[in-house]
Amino acid sequence: MKWSDLFQRKSSGDVAKDRLKMVLVSDRASCSPEVMERIKSDILEVLSKYAEVDKDQLDIHITQVDSDEKGRGTVPALYANIPIRNMHHNA
C-alpha cells in the first residue's frame, strides 16, 4: 500500500463490505441491473403522460428497509425520487 492510499482510499476490507452490500441488495430483490433499467424506463413512460420530469435528476433504485416482521431483518424497497418540472394540464 502506498502512502497516498492512506489518505485517498478506503481499506480493501471496507470496499469489500460496501460492494457486498450492493450486490446483496439486488440479489435479495431478485432484481438484476437489466430489470432495474426496464423498470426505470417503464415508470418514466407512464409518468411522462402526466408530467414533464427532470431525467437528469432522476434517482430510482432498490434499497433495503427494516422489516416489520420479526427475524426477517431487512426487505427490499423501491426508492424513487423523480423531480417534476411541469404537470401536463391537458391530462
Added chain:
Amino acid sequence: MGEVIVITSGKGGVGKTTTTANVGTGLSLLNKKVVLVDTDIGLRNLDVVLGLENRIVYNLVDIVEGNCKLQQAMIKNKDNENLYLIAAAQQKDKNSVNEDQMRKLTQELKEQFDYVLIDCPAGIEQGFKNAIAGADRAIVVTTPEVSAVRDADRIIGLLEANELRDVQLIVNRLRPDMVKRGDMMSADDVVDVLAVGLLGIVPDDEEVVVATNRGEPLVVNAKSMAGHAYQNVCRRICGEQVPFMDLDSKKGLFSKLFGK
C-alpha cells in the same frame, strides 16, 4: 432422538468438508455418537479427509437402492468408536438420490445417533436439496470474501424458504493480521451483512493442510488455532456458552505477558 445438521455454503472450496470432518470428530470426542453423510455424489471427499478412503465398500446410493443394509454402509472411524461415515457414490450423479429418500435415511440415522452431520455439495441443485431435506438445523460455512458471502446469503435465503430456520454461521479461514490492517472483512462484518447467529470463527491455519494430508482431522490437536476453534464450535453445538477466542494470541506468550 438425535439431531440432523447440514453443513452447507453455496460456493465451493470454502471448507464444508473440512468443517464436517472436524465438527464430526470433535463431537465424537465429546462422547456423542456421530455419523457423517457425504452427499456430494460424484465428487466425494469426506472419506479422504477422514483417512477412510480404503475402507469403503458400500455407499449412500447403495443404501438408497437397497444394495446393502444401512449398517453395512456405515464405516467406523479408525480408533473412534463414536464416529461413523456414510460415503457418497463416486460413479453416480446427484440425481441418483431424491429428497424423500434422504428424509427417510436421516430419520433412521437420528434414532441411532446423537448427531447426523450432512456434508452438502456446492451449488443449489439436486445435491443441495437432498442435503437439506431431512435437516433440523444448518451450519453455513463462508470465508470473509465477497463471493463466498454472497453465495452464503443466497443459501440462507433458500434454507429459510425450505422452513429451515435454525441457521448458524462459521466464518472460515479468517486472517486476523489482514483484518487488523483493514484488508479483510472481519467476522463481525460478515455477521452484520448476513444477519444470522455466529457459531464459530476458524482462523486460516497451515495445520489444516497438514492434517488433511495425513487424513486426520486437526480438531484433536488443541495446540493448533483452527483445531481449538473447531473444539469450541463443537461445544457450542452441544449448547455450551463458549466465548470466542482471541485470535491475536498467535503473538506468543512474551508479547502477551508484556502487552506488546
